[in-house]
Amino acid sequence: MTKIKWLFIASIIVLLLAMPLLAACPGEETTTPATTAPPPKTTAPPPVQKTLSIGGCFALTGAYAEDMAAVLAGFEDYAAYVNETHKLAPWRTETFPEDITLEVLWRDDELNVEKVLSIYEELKDKGLLVERTSGSPQALALMNLLNEDRIGATSSAVGPYLLSPPKTIFIQYPVYTDATAAIADWFLDNWKETRAPRVAYLTADNAMGKSVVIPEMDVYLESIGFEVVGTQFVPLVPTSPPTTQLLWLKQNKVDLALGVMINPGAQPTYKEMVRLDMGPDLGYKIAFGTASPGHAVVFAEALGEVGDGYLCAGSYPPLSEVTVPGIQFCSDLQDSYRSDRVTHIMYPHGVVEAMVQVEALRLAMQKVPIDELTPVDVLEYGFYMIKNLETGGITSTPLTFGPGDVVGMDEVLVQQVQGGKAVALGTWPLHNIYKHE
Amino acid sequence: MSLPSGTFNQGYGQDMAIFRTRTHWVMLIAFLIFLFACPLFFGDRILTVLTIIGISVISVHGLNILTGYCNQISMGHAGFMAVGAYTSAILTAKLGFSFWAALPCAALAAGIVGIIFGLPSLRIKGFYLIMATIAAHFIIIWVILQLYGITGGSDGLSVPRPEIGGFVFKSKSSYFYLVMIIACLGTFLAKNIVRTRAGRAFIAIRDNELAAEVMGVNLWSYKLVAFFIGCVYAGVAGSLLVHYVAFATTDQFPFMNSVWYLGMLIVGGMGSTAGAIFGAVFLKLLDELVTIFGPVLSAAVAPQAAASLSLIMRGLVIILFLIFEPRGLAHRWQMIKSYYRLWPFSH
Numbered sequence: 001m002t003k004i005k006w007l008f009i010a011s012i013i014v015l016l017l018a019m020p021l022l023a024a025c026p027g028e029e030t031t032t033p034a035t036t037a038p039p040p041k042t043t044a045p046p047p048v049q050k051t052l053s054i055g056g057c058f059a060l061t062g063a064y065a066e067d068m069a070a071v072l073a074g075f076e077d078y079a080a081y082v083n084e085t086h087k088l089a090p091w092r093t094e095t096f097p098e099d100i101t102l103e104v105l106w107r108d109d110e111l112n113v114e115k116v117l118s119i120y121e122e123l124k125d126k127g128l129l130v131e132r133t134s135g136s137p138q139a140l141a142l143m144n145l146l147n148e149d150r151i152g153a154t155s156s157a158v159g160p161y162l163l164s165p166p167k168t169i170f171i172q173y174p175v176y177t178d179a180t181a182a183i184a185d186w187f188l189d190n191w192k193e194t195r196a197p198r199v200a201y202l203t204a205d206n207a208m209g210k211s212v213v214i215p216e217m218d219v220y221l222e223s224i225g226f227e228v229v230g231t232q233f234v235p236l237v238p239t240s241p242p243t244t245q246l247l248w249l250k251q252n253k254v255d256l257a258l259g260v261m262i263n264p265g266a267q268p269t270y271k272e273m274v275r276l277d278m279g280p281d282l283g284y285k286i287a288f289g290t291a292s293p294g295h296a297v298v299f300a301e302a303l304g305e306v307g308d309g310y311l312c313a314g315s316y317p318p319l320s321e322v323t324v325p326g327i328q329f330c331s332d333l334q335d336s337y338r339s340d341r342v343t344h345i346m347y348p349h350g351v352v353e354a355m356v357q358v359e360a361l362r363l364a365m366q367k368v369p370i371d372e373l374t375p376v377d378v379l380e381y382g383f384y385m386i387k388n389l390e391t392g393g394i395t396s397t398p399l400t401f402g403p404g405d406v407v408g409m410d411e412v413l414v415q416q417v418q419g420g421k422a423v424a425l426g427t428w429p430l431h432n433i434y435k436h437e
Numbered sequence: 438m439s440l441p442s443g444t445f446n447q448g449y450g451q452d453m454a455i456f457r458t459r460t461h462w463v464m465l466i467a468f469l470i471f472l473f474a475c476p477l478f479f480g481d482r483i484l485t486v487l488t489i490i491g492i493s494v495i496s497v498h499g500l501n502i503l504t505g506y507c508n509q510i511s512m513g514h515a516g517f518m519a520v521g522a523y524t525s526a527i528l529t530a531k532l533g534f535s536f537w538a539a540l541p542c543a544a545l546a547a548g549i550v551g552i553i554f555g556l557p558s559l560r561i562k563g564f565y566l567i568m569a570t571i572a573a574h575f576i577i578i579w580v581i582l583q584l585y586g587i588t589g590g591s592d593g594l595s596v597p598r599p600e601i602g603g604f605v606f607k608s609k610s611s612y613f614y615l616v617m618i619i620a621c622l623g624t625f626l627a628k629n630i631v632r633t634r635a636g637r638a639f640i641a642i643r644d645n646e647l648a649a650e651v652m653g654v655n656l657w658s659y660k661l662v663a664f665f666i667g668c669v670y671a672g673v674a675g676s677l678l679v680h681y682v683a684f685a686t687t688d689q690f691p692f693m694n695s696v697w698y699l700g701m702l703i704v705g706g707m708g709s710t711a712g713a714i715f716g717a718v719f720l721k722l723l724d725e726l727v728t729i730f731g732p733v734l735s736a737a738v739a740p741q742a743a744a745s746l747s748l749i750m751r752g753l754v755i756i757l758f759l760i761f762e763p764r765g766l767a768h769r770w771q772m773i774k775s776y777y778r779l780w781p782f783s784h
Contacts, residue, residue, distance in 0.1 A: 106732055143684065209591075
């Protein structure tokens with residue numbers, strides 16, 4: 001036992017000594033030559049290979065772990081594609097400089113704000129000129145820091161708070177309020193009765209879910225003819241069916257329930273709805289829709305026909321829809337660079353996010369030489385200059401950003417589960433519901 | 438205070454001194470010089486890590502007084518931090534208070550809320566108290582989210598950075614100094630609190646409630662005092678955290694943080710001021726190490742190998758400590774010190 005104790009103490013000491021040393025280890029130089037091959041006999045000097053980093057924080061631990069793993073895979077495959085072909089996408093004619101290699105820098109932030117802060121500083125030290133946030137807590141925590149450092153970022157969290165200044169986080173799918181508004185628009189287009197439809201929020205009880213429960217949303221819903229009844233919260237990942245919340249909807253004669261949920265929340269909620277005979281084609285008629293990340297594709301795969309009627313706005317076309325050039329591109333990327341195929345819908349999201357970061361870097365490099373490139377250059381000459389970035393149909397419209405314009409697209413794709421499959425119902429215009437200060 | 442071989446206390450003052458010998462003073466001054474010289478050697482990233490460690494140390498000191506000394510196990514510490522954080526955020530962002538006025542208010546508010554949730558502690562203990570403090574966390578977060586007009590609800594609240602005479606604590610090094618000064622003061626206070634009448638009462642309650650009561654310790658008031666002091670520390674830590682991020686959101690205070698603060702106490706050693714520091718430093722550095730190794734492991738083994746690595750490592754370390762060293766790193770430190778006190782004469 002004494003030996004074990006001493007071994008334990010020794011391992012602790014080694015660990016303690018190793019930690020500061022490793023933490024203080026300088027990162028790889030991001031703009032230094034990566035190859036040291038001897039010069040050829042010809043007079044022309046060899047191109048000096050330089051490295052640029054993309055990536056940022058990925059919440060590989062926690063509720064979004066599966067989504068973020070797919071996003072990271074999208075980043076890695078897109079970087080590999082650009083490195084190999086020096087193209088930006090099959091449908092684009094512009095090329096990426098051949099003397100630059102892209103690398104993906106990432107860290108698991110665990111959805112933990114304190115951790116995000118140190119990761120942010122670490123990646124900044126390593127020369128990452130762009131950033132990304134994976135969830136609302138991280139986006140909220142980094143918003144001011146990103147602005148202070150003038151670093152442009154992409155995000156897979158799209159709360160309306162991103163529309164408040166400083167606006168340096170750029171997004172590829174609509175903010176939750178605009179996405180849920182699109183569901184309301186669709187619902188109203190199909191409303192047959194003469195009375196005003198009754199709507200309630202049925203949403204996750206975290207920052208993401210609650211971000212739609214704002215006065216501006218009520219005003220919009222009432223302005224188009226809804227009667228807003230109230231709000232019910234469901235845990236982000238429910239540990240028991242939200243029966244009470246659903247029965248409240250029934251008692252209050254709600255016709256449409258809107259919210260923001262991830263699939264681990266939306267699926268048990270909908271299953272319980274069906275069990276309670278609630279649904280568009282069941283005894284109690286009600287429609288239920290969530291903003292992406294409650295992706296209809298993931299939902300349909302898990303629930304099949306049980307999930308019929310479920311609505312989702314702001315998501316991407318299914319990975320099976322290879323007629324969409326962007327989705328075909330994602331499929332080709334996986335064929336080329338991935339042995340285990342990623343089937344999660346967030347893979348195209350990762351590809352698009354990487355595309356935006358690379359485009360920002362490419363545009364900035366047209367103004368400033370790579371060795372002198374700073375995050376401010378990438379923000380001002382890169383992100384702000386992205387206009388009509390074609391994503392091959394992965395996003396509802398091509399992406400355009402600018403100072404004060406952080407939402408890339410102008411329309412919202414609404415999908416519904418029909419016959420166990422995610423079916424596109426069409427696109428609805430963005431209303432920019434959230435009015436920032 | 439353990440003394441080197443051949444050194445004896447000759448008066449009450451010497452007996453009570455925290456730093457008794459010249460060596461103690463030299464070591465303290467050397468440590469403080471090293472600590473406050475850190476911004477000269479380290480970049481923003483290391484300073485960020487150290488600042489977060491400093492904030493955690495302050496918070497864990499509070500939990501140590503409450504749980505380590507008084508045996509009132511609290512799983513709502515992150516919630517109490519949120520009270521301090523939002524008090525400070527509202528006072529500075531909405532009412533225009535200075536940070537220096539808001540900080541004591543934050544501490545006081547957290548302390549008062551701590552007293553309210555500590556009220557049941559006379560009737561319930563152990564597992565039931567844990568459940569009550571868990572409830573406290575969720576009630577606090579719920580209230581913050583409901584007060585949308587004041588707290589910003591889930592959208593959060595933008596918070597100004599501390600300022601003194603026109604100097605804004607904006608840089609990593611300036612905030613590092615601010616946190617470390619408060620952490621040092623907090624440590625000094627924590628060390629002294631447990632040497633007071635109240636501190637001895639806490640220990641008596643921890644060791645045997647009935648015996649303490651028989652000896653005349655007022656359980657009701659001392660338990661509440663423990664809750665108050667513990668939560669005051671949490672309030673200060675919460676306030677420092679939101680002013681550092683310049684933003685207040687409930688997501689900064691997840692329930693799991695309360696669990697990890699308790700983990701820090703286990704690893705560091707409950708009922709020891711040094712233990713609170715050791716625990717916070719150890720688990721936070723472990724976190725950093727795992728974060729750096731994540732991508733390496735992911736590339737070497739499998740893409741998903743890095744997922745949840747931090748949680749696994751933290752859990753594993755806590756289990757190992759519970760099995761092999763339940764008295765934590767502070768106990769090991771004591772043993773090392775004892776060994777060298779008699780060196781070269783082993784006993």
